[in-house]
Amino acid sequence: MTRVEKSTDVVTLTVHAVLDALIPLVEDLSRELPHTERYRRLLETLRTLFPGDAAALLRLEGDTLVPLAINGLSSDTLGRRFRVNDHPRFAQLLDQREPTRFAADSGLPDPYDGLVQGVEGNLEVHDCLGCPLYIDDRLWGLITLDALDPAQFDSIDLPSLQAYLSLAAATVSVVERIDTLARSSEEERRRAEAYRLASSQSRREMIGSSAPYKRLMDEIRVVANSDLTVLITGETGVGKELVANAIHALSPRAGKPMVSLNCAALPDTLVESELFGHVKGAFSGASTDRGGKFELADGGTLFLDEVGELSLGVQAKLLRVLQNGQLQRIGSDHEHKVDVRLIAATNRDLAAEVREGRFRADFYHRLSVYPLWSPPLRERGRDVLLLAGNFLEENRSRLGLLSLRLSSDAQTALLGYTWPGNVRELEHLIGRSALKALARHRERPRILTLTAADLALSEAGRAAMTSDAADADGHAQPGEDFRTAVASFERTLISEALARNERNWASTARELGMDRANLNRLARRLGLK
Template sequence: MTASHVLDALIPLVQDLSRDLSDGERYRRLLTTLRELFPGDAAALLRLEGDMLVPLAIDGLSSDTLGRRFRISDHPRFVALLARRDPTRFPADSGLPDPYDGLVQGVSGDLEVHDCLGCPLYINGRPWGLLTLDALDPARFDRLDMHLLQAFLSLAAATVSVAERIDTLARNTEEERQRAEAYRQASGPRSREMIGSSAAHQQLLDEIRTVANSDLTVLITGETGVGKELVANAIHAGSPRAYKALISLNCAALPDTLVESELFGHVRGAFSGASSDRRGKFELADGGTLLLDEVGELPLAVQAKLLRVLQNGQLQRIGSDSEHKVDVRLIAATNRDLAEEVRAGRFRADLYHRLSVYPLRVPPLRERARDVLLLAGFFLEENRARLGLLSIRLASDAQAALLAYRWPGNVRELEHMIGRSAFKALSRHRERPRILTLTALDLGISTAPAMVAASRAAEPGEPDGKDGAQASEDFRSSVIAFERSLVSEALERHDNNWAAVARALGMDRANLNRLAKRLGLK
């Protein structure tokens, strides 16, 4: 590689340091340059977060990789990479399992990564994360220019440092940062993050950030399984009350006779079985946040008492004459249409208006485009660790089926499907595989067209009674749409450079040309 070629590749990255770019675009360009200077089949940038490595950008790896969270202790190669400040290249015959085995795009079968190197990135003298480069050819990096690699690493560290500084400046105040840290320390175990990159998901995150730094009452609505409790946790974590408790109560899980006691508490002897004084959820949440999940299930009598507490902050324990003053931020969640419940006389209109000061709708999974693959990656990695496997990956037909399915049970259904499918697929192997590949059949949605048609038929205005031929056509159309989306996104990322697209998708150039013509992209 000539010095001129190296400069041509590095100068745009240097220029990017002074440009206003999103983190994702900045990191994407970094990996594109890495693969241009050091040709390989896959590259990744991962950030160190506690005992996890979180992928921020990938090139040449399957889309679900971005949703995975790699626990360092589960992956010996990551442990080895982080143990040294210098780049590390693993021998082709290394016995250490590779975290990316089975995840390289466009590779069918259980072909594993053969040539692998990684480099830790340090920011202000502290380990920030990893930059990895992998190849299927075991001799790909034999003539690697280590001086050029070190120069690139310095530029990569500068790129990451710029992105980190911009992020820091974008934070509202130092006080917010301290509150977030206090919440992190108080929350103990790592809480589940909200994963997604779709426009609908980003809009939800913007809404959360807007309302979090206030004391407004929030009404979270959405279908079953969309993650309303996660949203409530995110609102609390970003609020001035983050250092206090978040107390939750599932209003649908208790009999009517106990709901009032759970909310407001009781004194000894208030009713049969009340052997001692007990504080209710409102008192436990004093100074913090109270989440009332499935609030539409509250009995009308309890609704009236709840309204009184919301109006003046005063509550009485059952059986007590004295009042307690509480300072609580209320978040309510429901999968019901409370406006319709009001019209039907099952919910008080005054309480509904008190709860819906800031209504927040959580979009269903079917409105979140390719987020399903990121979430699938997250759940695949969880199950990989649980089952003690090297890797669990999705076959292309499984990815197409996931994207085509309508997800009536939303994220919860996806989580259960991945866990169930991984266990059942593993049980069918006589010998424990190193890499477990899930197909559409394993997921239980190999008949996805019929299921898609059935779920659509339940929607207003959708025709029902599609026959098998039509359903099959639906599935073929979904697969074609997935392929077209995959190629179109790659074209956009690589400025319509077909050679770069073929490399990114792991395809032969001639095969890509034929696919593009079939998809109407050429």
């Protein structure tokens, strides 16, 4: 690694050129602009002053660099999360106070190899320049500038670069101060800090920029500060648990535990014990006293996933706890008082379940005080590429690759697919495709590109397109109501998956991206078991 140094052969930019580029940024500091637009203009100016093939602005969050804006890199880069320990170039850039340029023949892997937009083939970045940003003497993040030409930055003008960095730091500082002013009370600041702490843990991060995603995040922020019971609805695989985590992290209960229970993963005989606990001798196998999920979540949040799978008896007992906060362990005569905020999730239409007598009306109304709908992936537009970028980076690290990227036809395939299994299906698809693509190489490649053929979405896509409940000839049955049509499609989809997996239910559940207990229950309802 060598630092950028002034030398006699440096071609100094004219004062007028620098001023013409920087003055608009100075004027922007006094304007009301969205953060994304400020950052976009910042990178546009960078590439005007110092032409290259790609630029990025990354914020340091704990041990991870998060891209906030990119210019010239593939769109999925915004969804990636770069752990500094996995990327030695980033680590060296962050260790320096001054701008750093890497030699073209540096042996350190470049995180952007294969990600430069519009470049096909395994072309690697050859000229790499990085500049740490400090706000109030605190390391905030990085600005990077990359080029495929190894001599691109030979004549870099250091005074102009330093002037740009000063304005970049001022721009970031303005954004930071606006964010601080927006938190007008100590309670709001405390909740924001709790959210950041929760985000730094191993839980998955919510990623997106589409209008449906932004509406969902607005709803989360509205309800988080209350103690209202929330019912999250949406299709299988949309990330309802992530929504519940976000609500808890932004709530006044963020410092207390969030306890989860998948109601479909346990038989009815054990659900009650898991929720309320039991005393020694209450039933066969109860050798000691044991607290339930409600007691574990006291002061915090209890998340009940697949709440539509609860039996009517358990619903009645839960209703009592929700009404007065009192519960009894199985086999005990003593009541416990608990303070728990309940968040529930389901992919069922509970209103229809109530009408058909499979769900208690009073429990349904108690759950749906604040209904929250999580949109399916097919309605989130280009969010699929941001999410794919996140999963690509996870698999790149897991497989020990320098770069794992999508070809342009793979991106087109992802955008054109209807995603019946939603985000979970996308996650499994990226992991499966990367593993299969890597296995086809005799020698481990430094850059692995997934093509549309690797994703193999065509056949699945055709199946998904028929989710309007088409019959064997591809036409909806005349007079068939929606619920019957959907059931018919589900039956066909499961039957075909069973056939492909030689009637192995565990393999079928994995292919469909479903919990095995949920698949078994659905199969029984559809008459397949």
